[in-house]
Amino acid sequence: MGDILPWSDIKRLYNARLNNGKRGAGNKLARMIIGTLLIKYEMDLSDEETILAIQENPYMQYFVDFSEFADKPIFDPSLFVTIRKRLGTNDFNDMGVSLLKIQIEKYRTASQSKKNDKDDSFAIGPGFGTCTDAEVSYLTDIDLLHDGCKVINCYIAKSCKRFSLAPLVTHYKSARSAYLKVIKLKKRSKKAIRAGKSLLLIYLIRDLHSFINLIVTHGTQLFDSLNCYERKVVTAVIKMHYQQLWMFKDDTYTCADCIISIFQSHIRSIVCGKLKSPTEFGVKIDAGIVNGYTFIDHHSWDIMNLRI
The missing domain is CATH 1.10.10 (Arc Repressor Mutant, subunit A)
Known part of the structure; x- marks a missing residue:
């Protein structure tokens, strides 16, 4: 360097x-x-x-x-x-x-010189496409549903305490019990996972209904009292539940714009075919190398066709 x-x-x-x-x-x-x-x-x-x-x-x-x-x-x-x-x-x-402008100007000058004099001294490296790792753990569907139940339970308790309301009864303890019953199995059969997902979907939608009813009853100021990040997480939980319910009914494991983390709902997965880590999570970039400098030509959190 x-x-x-x-x-x-x-x-x-x-x-x-x-x-x-x-x-x-x-x-x-x-x-x-x-x-x-x-x-x-x-x-x-x-x-x-x-x-x-x-x-x-x-x-x-x-x-x-x-x-x-x-x-x-x-x-x-x-x-x-x-x-x-x-x-x-x-x-x-x-x-x-x-500095970037200087290097771009040098690139233009050298490119023009290369056209006129066929000078190969200025190197333009091949473009490449890759997924930059966002450092998130690989969450299964049942992990996502459990996180959703935990978050909604936390926000309900926080809102009730902030506005001096009577605490609501939630289903987080039941959801936690159903979650642990599955993840503690040495061999998780498809039947056991599906049964656990079924229970978590029910508990999560019940707590979501309780949270929404709380907002309807006491006004939108209750929802506005959450900070921007918390409101974004709540929205991600609702969307995640809809996706998981749809996949559960259709008995499939994929859907469009599938949420893999309610805390970073913008992240998408990409199947890269690597032996060690066949699936990666992060922003997809298409980049080119000019004289040792890497320029991002295109980037997206959604799945896209990358130039290899």
Whole structure:
């Protein structure tokens, strides 16, 4: 990474944001500052931890342009305060956009030169399609239904407590019992799973009806009291129940836009055919590589045909 980044362009963009051209004792080298920030945020370290990490690691010292290993701190951690005043999030993003524009212009120039001179020195890598893993566990239908029962029970209790209402009787304990009865089996037969799903579907729809009746009785302010994420989860639970009920009646395991997590309802599954993990979850991207830089041509959370 230290050899790939265009440090000359980074230096020019960084120095353009400083106001010490006519006064002051000068500034630290651009590669030292930007490199230290990249290490800090890439590894999620505190100011002091970043300085110690660079002090102990020769690879990090090479990255910030040290010519040889040094056992002294690169600078005092308090300097990060000044750096953050100079370089805010917007400045850092602007630098990233500027670097991309520079590389695009170089690509256009090199492409034109290649057409005229047939110069092969500028490499355009092959495009590729892939699924970026969203790090979600593989949930079965019965896990989803159990999560739905648990969430709705939690939101009912939370709403009753917030508005000083009498606690409602829910079916979560029964749903939990039916869920554990299935997952504790050493060999889960199709009949046992179907029986468990049947019970969980019934318990979930009953609790959903109770939650909706609570809103109808006491007004929409009860639903509005939930934050944006909680309202999104409730909507996902309702849609998930509809999908699971439809698949249960049709005795199938797939449906359009199937929800695989009520907490990240936008994620879809993709069957990639890999031996280790035949199914992956995440955003689908179609990307191309230009001179070592990867550009996202298209991305979607829904299943799409990817360029291989």
